[in-house]
Amino acid sequence: MSPAQHPFDAALAAIKSLLPHNLSEPRVGIVCGSGLGGLVDCMRNVVLVPYNKIPGFVESTVHGHKSSLAFGFMGPGEGVPVVAMLGRFHPYEGHQIRTVVYPIRVMAKLGIKDIIITNAAGGINPKLSVGTIVVIHDHLALPNLTGLNPLIGPLTSPTHQRFIPLSDAYSPSLRRLMFLAAHHLSLDDSALAEGTYAWVSGPTYETPAEGRFLRLAGVDVVGMSTVPEVLAAREEGLNVMALSLVTNAVVIPEGYRSIRDEVNAELAGKPMDLPVAEVVSHEEVLEMGKAKGEVMMKLVEWVVGEIPKML
Numbered sequence: 001m002s003p004a005q006h007p008f009d010a011a012l013a014a015i016k017s018l019l020p021h022n023l024s025e026p027r028v029g030i031v032c033g034s035g036l037g038g039l040v041d042c043m044r045n046v047v048l049v050p051y052n053k054i055p056g057f058v059e060s061t062v063h064g065h066k067s068s069l070a071f072g073f074m075g076p077g078e079g080v081p082v083v084a085m086l087g088r089f090h091p092y093e094g095h096q097i098r099t100v101v102y103p104i105r106v107m108a109k110l111g112i113k114d115i116i117i118t119n120a121a122g123g124i125n126p127k128l129s130v131g132t133i134v135v136i137h138d139h140l141a142l143p144n145l146t147g148l149n150p151l152i153g154p155l156t157s158p159t160h161q162r163f164i165p166l167s168d169a170y171s172p173s174l175r176r177l178m179f180l181a182a183h184h185l186s187l188d189d190s191a192l193a194e195g196t197y198a199w200v201s202g203p204t205y206e207t208p209a210e211g212r213f214l215r216l217a218g219v220d221v222v223g224m225s226t227v228p229e230v231l232a233a234r235e236e237g238l239n240v241m242a243l244s245l246v247t248n249a250v251v252i253p254e255g256y257r258s259i260r261d262e263v264n265a266e267l268a269g270k271p272m273d274l275p276v277a278e279v280v281s282h283e284e285v286l287e288m289g290k291a292k293g294e295v296m297m298k299l300v301e302w303v304v305g306e307i308p309k310m311l
């Protein structure tokens with residue numbers, strides 16, 4: 001790469017050199033969360049571009065995340081040209097926050113106008129069941145509040161605004177389409193919910209106290225991704241929809257668990273029968289992604305088919 005060349009130009013040139021012309025101008029971008037790479041199965045004429053062929057991209061090191069962009073068509077008829085990230089980058093992998101959002105910027109420069117960002121998340125709101133898909137309408141980004149914001153630093157384009165409002169970050173039109181999709185697919189009301197996503201850095205899952213704190217803060221689901229991508233997408237001027245699949249429950253059951261009470265009850269000859277807190281694992285997260293991925297896939301496919309009719 002010549003020093004005068006902008007890094008985005010190198011990435012765009014590498015991608016385009018590997019694509020047939022009809023796939024090189026995608027309209028919609030999709031980010032596949034943990035266990036949700038099956039979304040590629042509803043794309044046609046798929047061409048994969050491995051991340052290691054794209055300057056500026058790194059590899060995803062997380063199990064369940066591949067490392068390719070998938071280009072293809074989705075939806076009825078000719079279909080809508082889409083690009084899907086099979087595998088994302090998380091700051092906890094050791095990637096710089098700018099690297100984490102770099103693919104979003106590249107997809108924007110390829111011409112996408114709308115982006116659907118998916119993730120696996122822990123349920124904080126006890127009303128949400130494992131397997132529910134949550135349409136995110138707001139977020140609480142603890143790392144942003146303490147200085148890890150992907151938009152810190154020099155602007156990456158002279159057309160970007162320095163200060164980005166987030167009151168309208170999650171497109172009401174796209175969210176509306178999602179609920180129409182659920183109706184169209186005759187899904188139960190409980191299959192699709194709305195809620196606030198908390199971004200935490202990970203890679204540790206929440207302690208019970210952190211779970212309670214997030215609940216008190218009005219959070220519905222918690223995860224380790226998505227928000228940096230949303231911020232970059234908004235800076236790039238994209239319409240954003242973000243979806244969480246609830247893969248596990250975070251909040252511990254009421255009444256759990258005083259060891260002193262337990263010991264005293266045992267000593268009094270009346271052992272307590274208390275529930276044991278769930279211990280979450282990434283394997284469980286991936287399994288739920290596979291089990292419910294098909295519902296997510298059908299919803300996303302329907303929405304993508306409708307997007308060109310939106311304007």
Ligand SMILES: O=P(O)(O)O[C@@H]1C[C@H](O)[C@@H](CO)O1
Pocket residue numbers: 032033034035062088090118119120121202223224225226281282285
């Ligand atoms: O990439 P996402 O947010 O879908 O993955 C979630 C958060 C962590 O990366 C991982 C924890 O199991 O799943």
